[in-house]
């Protein structure tokens with residue numbers, strides 16, 4: 462039996478860092494953000510629908526989707542944003558499930574669905590265990606500003622746009638506190654996986 466683990470957290474809490482630990486253990490990781498970029502590539506299912514809905518103004522010269530322009534078009538308009546999500550989200554979900562089932566068939570011990578907005582998008586039923594990567598607020602802000610070279614206000618606003626990571630931790634089956642060192646977080650991950658009878 463393959464254990465399906467949902468990996469989530471908040472912006473800059475350390476999800477990618479923990480996802481890499483899973484990959485290093487040869488546990489496959491399905492990356493929702495990557496898939497949401499894949500499904501809008503020319504020739505892929507969501508691409509045509511987006512062009513039909515929003516027009517060629519959202520394309521780059523070479524025909525690729527211009528994500529920045531599209532972002533601008535939907536940013537200020539909730540109806541359009543919903544329209545876009547209505548096109549993209551089902552395709553992303555479909556692809557995540559397809560890959561999840563593939564890994565199950567291959568009888569991996571575990572498969573990880575890396576979904577930053579697992580709670581916000583109500584995808585908790587897609588997984589069996591929820592693992593939240595937590596970090597305290599001060600460290601989160603510092604790491605976000607450092608990584609993205611962004612100002613305090615901008616970083617605070619992006620953090621506020623998601624459910625607070627403390628709240629997510631309360632809804633998790635297991636929590637990694639990534640406020641300390643990466644080595645410390647790896648130790649916590651190993652302990653959690655032992656508890657789930659993996660590796």
Ligand SMILES: Nc1ncnc2c1ncn2[C@@H]1O[C@H](COP(=O)(O)OP(=O)(O)OP(=O)(O)O)[C@@H](O)[C@H]1O
Pocket residue numbers: 470471472473474475476477478479577604605608639640641642643646
């Ligand atoms: N334990 C740690 N100690 C020091 N720095 C860390 C630690 N964990 C992560 N970082 C750094 O903090 C930043 C955020 O980590 P990471 O990119 O893994 O977060 P994330 O949750 O995937 O973020 P996002 O959702 O924004 O993509 C990165 O620059 C990363 O190198």
